[in-house]
Amino acid sequence: MFKRPCCLLAIAILLIQLVLVGWFQISRDLKPSYLEQNYLENENVIIKGNVYDVDKRTSYSVYYLKDIQVYRKSTWVKINRERVLVNVKDSDSIMVGNIIQAAGKIYFFQENRNPGNFNQKFYYQKQHIHAQIWSTQIQINNQKTDLLKENLFEIRESIKNMLLHSLGKDAGNSMVAILLGDKKDLDQTIKQLYQKGGIGHILAISGLHMSFIGIGMYQVLRKIGLGFSASGIIGIFFLLLYTMMIGIGVSSLRAIIMYIIRMGAEILGRDYDLLTSLSIATVVIVLWQPLYLFDAGFLFSFGAVLAMILINSLFEQTSCIPKIFCPGIAIQVMLLPMTMYFYFEIPTWSVLTNIIVIPCMSILIGVGIVGILFLFIFYPIGNLILQFCKAILWGYEKLCMFMIDVPFGRIVTGKPSIWIMLTYYIILLISYFIWKYWDIQAEKQKYKSKSRKDLIETEKKESQRICLKSRYFAIRSVVCIIALCGIVCLSYHKKGNxxxxxxxxxxxxxxxxxxxxxxxxxxxxxxxxxxxxxxxxxxxxxxxxxxxxxxxxxxxxxxxxxxxxxxxxxxxxxxxxxxxxxxxxxxxxxxxxxxxxxxxxxxxxxxxxxxxxxxxxxxxxxxxxxxxxxxxxxxxxxxxxxxxxxxxxxxxxxxxxxxxxxxxxxxxxxxxxxxxxxxxxxxxxxxxxxxxxxxxxxxxxxxxxxxxxxxxxxxxxxxxxxxxxxxxxxxxxxxxxxxxxxxxxxxxxxxxxxxxxxxxxxxxxxxx
Missing domain, CATH: 3.60.15.10 (Ribonuclease Z/Hydroxyacylglutathione hydrolase-like)
Structure with a gap:
């Protein structure tokens, strides 16, 4: 790690931003916005701006506006950087790129009203959105359309409607969430079932989705004869279009940055280093929006990749853990405190569940994409192909129900304090560096061997030593997990008061x-x-x-x-x-x-x-x-x-x-x-x-x-x-x-x- 300058830079930037934003609250989006300073809740307002995204709901539409101007004291006041949501009924004529003017009552987003509740205000602050307007009057001032975004929006809506028509409401909305990242109409029971079963990550556009689509496109283009450069550039372009269509989330942004770096390495004939790539993605995202440092999606996305880079290799070297379980255990060890912090519980058997779910995800995404393509070409065949996706989703639900019903299927732990989480990660980090120190010392001892016989004997002993060290690391990790769960549970069940x-x-x-x-x-x-x-x-x-x-x-x-x-x-x-x-x-x-x-x-x-x-x-x-x-x-x-x-x-x-x-x-x-x-x-x-x-x-x-x-x-x-x-x-x-x-x-x-x-x-x- 210390031989990689990008990693050191990423660590430095993260620490600086943690202090500035986390301690000193220095962030423009955390300050009261112009609208909050000048308007009262439920006050009438006239506003205009550029439509950059559209969200169709059952009974109304939501328009995302940027480049905002507010009509105040007989003049239009331009507001830099702030964005708003405009909720409108019956407005199908509005398109992405239009400049619209809306009149209505202004409402501000709520902070969490109880401990553990969703913080709506922070969720929108990360997107620079500070208010919403329920519009009673709306007009289009400029009908200039962003053709690319509008066409991508129409494609997204078409895919969504066809999936719902083919698979029905429940399975259709699940596939919409998996392929398009749209979870607003997903059945809450299914969403909870996936979360409690430890597979809620499949409903978010993640690195798995982006890698499958991007790498899949690249490999197909290479097989039909295109060169490295052409295949890489087309793959990047296709992935960018897909990201624009589904909306830029922190996980998809991380995945596309890392994919671009990987394709750049392929095109230039350079070695691709996963940790350096992750560090660059971290720097780009944190500099773009520091508040993502406190976002669950950011922490889980980057934490999972970091677990695969650092911890998985250690578990794979021990003979006491079958290799098929190593990735899941590594991710569980890395993300456990965050899982408890954001979800207040542990899906105990999620490692076993994901051994089945993750390999099937590649099949689900692949079959889903092929099925959608055929829906556009010849609907009956596409509909038939998509029924296989429905069967996989049915299997996921049954698997989650089974795992939840197993004894200790889920343990409600409560929310750990920041200090307990920091202690956990410090112990984990110390254990990792001790292992690396032993590894370096063993390498030095290995090269001191003079004869071939000594070298063979040294390698044999080193192999045994690595396995033993990995076991120690695995044992430490298990002890950390048990201690963390125990401390948090005891802190909430302490008696006397x-x-x-x-x-x-x-x-x-x-x-x-x-x-x-x-x-x-x-x-x-x-x-x-x-x-x-x-x-x-x-x-x-x-x-x-x-x-x-x-x-x-x-x-x-x-x-x-x-x-x-x-x-x-x-x-x-x-x-x-x-x-x-x-x-x-x-x-x-x-x-x-x-x-x-x-x-x-x-x-x-x-x-x-x-x-x-x-x-x-x-x-x-x-x-x-x-x-x-x-x-x-x-x-x-x-x-x-x-x-x-x-x-x-x-x-x-x-x-x-x-x-x-x-x-x-x-x-x-x-x-x-x-x-x-x-x-x-x-x-x-x-x-x-x-x-x-x-x-x-x-x-x-x-x-x-x-x-x-x-x-x-x-x-x-x-x-x-x-x-x-x-x-x-x-x-x-x-x-x-x-x-x-x-x-x-x-x-x-x-x-x-x-x-x-x-x-x-x-x-x-x-x-x-």
Missing amino acids: LEITMLDVGQGDGIFIRTPNGTNCLIDGGSTDVSQVGLYRLIPFLESKGVGCLDYIFISHGDEDHINGVKEMLESQKLNIKIKALVLPVKEVWDDKLKDLSKTAEENHTKVIIMSAGQQFVEYKKNMSFTLTCIGPVKNYSGENGNAASMVLDLKFDEFDMLFTGDLEGEGETQLIESGSLRKYDILKIAHHGSKNSTPEKFLEITSPSVVLISAGVRNRYGHPHQETLERLNKEKRTIYNTQHQGAIHIKTNGKNLRINVLQKVGISDII
Whole structure:
């Protein structure tokens, strides 16, 4: 490595950019954009720009604009470098290269609202995109078209439509993702299945795709008689067109740079060095966009290639590992901390899965390309060929399901800290350099041998020594893996403290509790303004906290904003989080939605428990006890079902007390006050998202909380929390936390001391 100047340059640039961007936050795209500085969310704006890409959705189209100008204060203001998305209905006349003018409301991308959630803002910042506009009026100012990009777009859409027509929705969208990199219409269950099975990488355009297409084209041209130069140049040109058609992603960009270097070496008759090629690609991408240093696609793509260069050769020299397993193990060793960091789990048997999947990928891509070509030439033959792809995809799904069902098929580890990851890589790096030092010393000893007999004996001993050293390296790697998994798992299952997190689920409720003994509970989980809240907010958070199984889910009542995420989780337990028990209020207050939820739980092998007023869940920790008591709806409750009949939970842990109220209001609130069950609490979860009809003066007088928590959606249509409620809360100068403004709210206590953290403005250290 140290004899390669490009490698040293790449390392230096990476370190400099890590310090500048990661530590000092020096990056133009991380600074507030012109639009963010001059416009408010949901404000009307008039904007024009050049269409450089188009994304057709089911009910609308998305146009990517560059060279932006904004109409502000009676003049057009040009904005350098920034880009925007314009969402439009019924606009098939707009083409790539057109200059369009759009009027509508401006929206800015959200940071992650809970730990473990997707950071939409950072995703678009990497592409220099800082806002989106939902346009009500649009016009084409200049119909000049970028013919090359427009034709490539039309080809892409034609291929997509033919694949869907030939293979059907599920298999068709899978092939669209594999061949065109378009995953927006891919079934979420299939996407999750591939990810949990450890083969999610096949759905991204990677070096495997680019190498197969580029090298395949080169070899075909060579076989028909073209020279090195002509074959290489045509191959590069074809690959560039393919990259333009599918969109430039970090993995495809890395692959095409390395392919160009390889073809250049072939044409010039020079040796091709994989590590030097990787270093050049790293320098080009990081200088182009430093934020890619913190991008999962960049880290996985470069990490996999680096594993094949450095680690795979060491494993292949040991006799204790069959060579067929070496590449997969090498990649697993290199990418393990990143897999845990970005996905919070380990697909344990992915090495075995990929032994079958990766060789079949070449067949899948090759047959898919041939099938598409025949679809254009003679549809019946192309359709017949593509059925073989459908069979392979069916096999992939069955294989993933089998591997997940195998004992320890997936282990939810949680998200490791940066320091744990750095320690892992430092140990791995030290082990590698020790091996290389031994190797160099052995080479020197070898050349000191004088006679042929001594040389043969030296080589024999050296062969044995290399095998032994490789075994030591393999053992160290396994020890590192076990230690990493153990440390991360233990860090999330450390007992002794009580942890409570009020999640930002939008307009709804979702509260996670980890008891001092490590029992995992969830109180409600739903939203009316976040689509698939279970998949996108609840599950990622829970897995990032190392939760592979929920012991209890308590449901306050049957409104959608409290249960729809829970229903998603119940139905997806096979691929996601297991749920042992669903705790519901007494049957007398059940509505149709609670009945349906109970049925869903039973169908998915989750136990249903009824909890009535006075019943308790109790755990003991040393000299302290944790108690969760149901105090509402009161016994012989006589009010209406729904909000008023919410299950109310009283939590006590040593000197700490908290009350969970669901959407309690009206008659239910009155009867609870009269029952005498209420007492003084440190923290009160405000009922019904801060509605003016809940939490009256009398209720606050009895409970006398120092801190109140409100769960409400950003700019929700109900206006929660209402001003009347806020005025009541502010009378006693209580500390108010609101997910609307602060995202997830995390509480940690040992029973005496209390610490509350909110998800502040996200920095780079929180992004990766």
